[in-house]
Amino acid sequence: MVQALLLGLATLTVSPALPQVPGPQTATAGLPNLGDGSDMTPAAERRIGDRIARELYRDPDYLDDPVITDYVQGIWQPLIAAARQRGELPAQLDEAFAWEILMGRDRTVNAFALPGGYFGLHLGLVGIVTSRDELASVLAHEISHVTQRHISRSMARQAAQAPWLMGAMVLGMLAASKNPGAAQAAIVGGQAAAVQSQLNYSRDMEREADRIGFGVQTQAGFAPQGFVSMFEKLQQSSRLNDSGGFPYLRSHPLNTERIADMQSRVRQSERASTAPVTTLEHAMVAARARVFSDSSVDALRVWETQAQGSNLAKLPAVVQVGTLYGASFAALKQRDFPLAQATLARLQERVGTNAPALRLARLLALDMALAQGDVPKAQRLSQSLSDGSRATLLMRSHIDTLAGQGESAAQTLQTWLADHPHDAQAWQALAAANAAIARPVAAVRAEAEVNVAQLDYQGALTRFKAAQDMARKSSLPTDHIDASIVDTRARQMESLLREQALER
Structure with a gap:
């Protein structure tokens, strides 16, 4: 527990x-x-x-x-x-x-x-x-x-x-020689009093x-x-x-x-008359959470059954939207792309012009395009997303890297990471972008920062040292610039590890 x-x-x-x-x-x-x-x-x-x-x-x-x-x-x-x-x-x-x-x-x-x-x-x-x-x-x-x-x-x-x-235990041991039952009672009674408190x-x-x-x-x-x-x-x-x-x-x-x-x-409360409202966006996020929390084959197929049921149209709009989103995402998890696409089309009809729900539907469409390896389609779909959210940024950066635009992806991610230095997933995306544009030292450094963001300082130091070795063997000017950052970060990791050793 x-x-x-x-x-x-x-x-x-x-x-x-x-x-x-x-x-x-x-x-x-x-x-x-x-x-x-x-x-x-x-x-x-x-x-x-x-x-x-x-x-x-x-x-x-x-x-x-x-x-x-x-x-x-x-x-x-x-x-x-x-x-x-x-x-x-x-x-x-x-x-x-x-x-x-x-x-x-x-x-x-x-x-x-x-x-x-x-x-x-x-x-x-x-x-x-x-x-x-x-x-x-x-x-x-x-x-x-x-x-x-x-x-x-x-x-x-x-x-x-x-x-x-401790006092209860001492009293219990002293009483043990005369009355074992009383000894046990003293110990248990002391523990019970402490637990109750x-x-x-x-x-x-x-x-x-x-x-x-x-x-x-x-x-x-x-x-x-x-x-x-x-x-x-x-x-x-x-x-x-x-x-x-x-x-x-x-x-x-x-x-x-x-x-x-x-x-x-x-x-x-002054806001006593305000009642909770289930939005389409919430219904979709809740469905996504349920799919992630139980991705067994049987559970994923239940979503399909619910989406195909004749009673779905009689349910409230939020229930319909949540069910269709969950069913489409579940089909994607099973790599049943035709079913996922068909269910997504039904979802988009019911979402209409609801902006938050439409955004989630478009992100799901991007997921499908990338899962099928259709990068050009993913590029076209991504043009409709400009909300500035983390999900959109990570998705578009991934698409840019796959489309041979790693430099653009790297610049976008570096700007984001300047304000969000503990975003491990963004660092991982930056590592992929740097590798795609032949900046191996920067790529390994970004991999090390993933470890830092997840508080694994020993793993980070190992990757920083790998980047140092790579920089010493490289003749690229950009690698030597990145190497100075790596040296500083490696020393910081060594300091953090020493502090951890002292704590232990």
């Missing part, structure tokens, strides 16, 4: 606990924050987060799909901006933490916060939410776990409980994350009702609440309790 591996870090289903960075009070909050600070510095927490994120980047389920990422970032960035405006995100944390979302193909309905401003988002959750507002409520909740320092506070709480646990603290933190997350979400312009409907989905998904379990042994408050609290806040 993710949360056990991550030392009880904040998740939607099991979460952390402890003292915090004080945040501002709002008129609608009405509750104090839980603590006055954390013993762990932001830099120390970031180092812990880096180590965990490094492993997540290596996980086979890690996914950086530009289409889904663009959509999630369109929700994420307004939430971060709102947290800044409300004073929930101090400048120190803003600068020290990563604020990165790592997506995974896992079908479970979950999201979680990691130390240092890293966040995990399962595609199962993206696939089940029915609006941007519901997804915003989850992300706002997780942002609040980090801005309120719940993770470091929880770790401090656990450390503070260690003497109590931790769970109670975690429930308080969940309530605080709900309260602050609600304010962040509404400040960012999302419908507050999204919090309520999201909790209802979690309740349906987990099937745990009100089923005979003991609520006081849960680290989170009951969903029914949280739903009631959010309903009360919605009624008091």
Whole structure:
């Protein structure tokens, strides 16, 4: 389980606990924050987060799909901006933490916060939410776990409980010679008291994350009702609440309790009349997430069955569009190009002039053209895309490289990377573009930067050294210019590796 591996870090289903960075009070909050600070510095927490994120980047389920990422970032960035405006995100944390979302193909309905401003988002959750507002409520909740320092506070709480646990064990050992039963009771009783204290603290933190997350979400312009409907989905998904379990042994408050609290806040909100809306774009992104999270042959064929069903035309437009997009993408995954193309044509008819949905349909058409090796068609299709999104940029750069226009692709990617130096996929695209225009040292350097972006400094150093060896043997002037950059980056990697060794 993710949360056990991550030392009880904040998740939607099991979460952390402890003292915090004080945040501002709002008129609608009405509750104090839980603590006055954390013993762990932001830099120390970031180092812990880096180590965990490094492993997540290596996980086979890690996914950086530009289409889904663009959509999630369109929700994420307004939430971060709102947290800044409300004073929930101090400048120190803003600068020290990563604020990165790592997506995974896992079908479970979950999201979680990691130390240092890293966040995990399962595609199962993206696939089940029915609006941007519901997804915003989850992300706002997780942002609040980090801005309120719940993770470091929880770790401090656990450390503070260690003497109590040790005392219980010592008392148990002293009693063992006289009464083994009493010894066992002393040990178990001490452990139970510590666990109960931790769970109670975690429930308080969940309530605080709900309260602050609600304010962040509404400040960012999302419908507050999204919090309520999201909790209802979690309740349906987990099937745990009100089923005979003991609520006081849960680290989170009951969903029914949280739903009631959010309903009360919605009624008091100035935007109470705003209801979540399922857009065509959201339906398409959710379908894409479901295909990625379950790409088994049987699951992919289910999409075809649903798209061919006679009842499809009777369903709401958003359901039709989502189903057709999922079916077309599933057919593409199976390399059934005629079926994928035919389903895409039906999708485009229903999308009409809806700009966000039309963009996603065109990106899917580009995917199909490239999968079939039809670069000229891909070039023609790409001319209709000029939205400046990351997905469009990466797609057009790939097309330019395949079409023999690597120089143009390299320039575009270098401009992007100047503002987004941690974009591993863009670095990989730049490596391909540089290789296509006979700049081997720059290509290997870009491959090394992929490792840097994913926090694999040892792998990066290996590639930088390979680039150094290549530059020494080269007679090209451009390679010697690139070599000076490589030398500097190699020294930086050596310094980072020494720091990691000291931490260990």
